[in-house]
Amino acid sequence: MHRILTRQLKKLDIKDSVIPNVSAWEILLNQVDAYYKAADQDRYTLERSLTISSEEMQVLYKRQKLSYENRLHSIFNAMPDILFLVTEDGKCIEVTSGNKDVLDENRKKSLGKFVHEIYDDDQAYFFNQSIKQAITSDNLVVINYQLTIKGKNRYFEGRIMPSKYEYKDKKTVV
Numbered sequence: 001m002h003r004i005l006t007r008q009l010k011k012l013d014i015k016d017s018v019i020p021n022v023s024a025w026e027i028l029l030n031q032v033d034a035y036y037k038a039a040d041q042d043r044y045t046l047e048r049s050l051t052i053s054s055e056e057m058q059v060l061y062k063r064q065k066l067s068y069e070n071r072l073h074s075i076f077n078a079m080p081d082i083l084f085l086v087t088e089d090g091k092c093i094e095v096t097s098g099n100k101d102v103l104d105e106n107r108k109k110s111l112g113k114f115v116h117e118i119y120d121d122d123q124a125y126f127f128n129q130s131i132k133q134a135i136t137s138d139n140l141v142v143i144n145y146q147l148t149i150k151g152k153n154r155y156f157e158g159r160i161m162p163s164k165y166e167y168k169d170k171k172t173v174v
Contacts, residue, residue, distance in 0.1 A: 008028060082096075082099075089170060093167050095110055160173050
């Protein structure tokens with residue numbers, strides 16, 4: 001038997017071997033009932049406390065997430081360069097830049113596509129090898145490359161850095 005029930009039976013002088021008198025039985029039932037009511041109140045208080053704590057934590061989390069997103073947004077808006085988030089197999093999963101004109105054009109051209117769908121075979125191979133090198137070495141890889149944009153040759157320096165973000169179980173680089 002539960003220790004509280006054993007203690008209540010002992011207080012009321014109710015023994016296993018003897019049928020209790022009606023008044024002792026009534027007192028016992030009232031005590032058990034009071035205990036159940038107190039337990040229900042305790043459980044309600046605990047559940048309510050947990051609900052309030054959970055709601056407070058969700059508000060704090062949302063506030064912190066918004067603050068973090070606003071900081072990142074400010075940083076990206078200050079940068080004129082284009083940032084690509086690319087998976088280890090060369091799929092572009094994010095494009096961002098502070099320069100809206102360049103961003104829109106590159107987002108349409110690149111987002112959701114693989115490197116080999118965007119560039120010619122030689123350039124795609126070069127970019128894919130550079131991505132693999134960055135992931136394998138877990139270090140920054142600096143590349144220089146040329147693109148023909150609107151009929152003009154343009155020269156770029158790219159920086160490929162492994163990120164700690166995984167997309168669908170694939171490593172990524174920025």
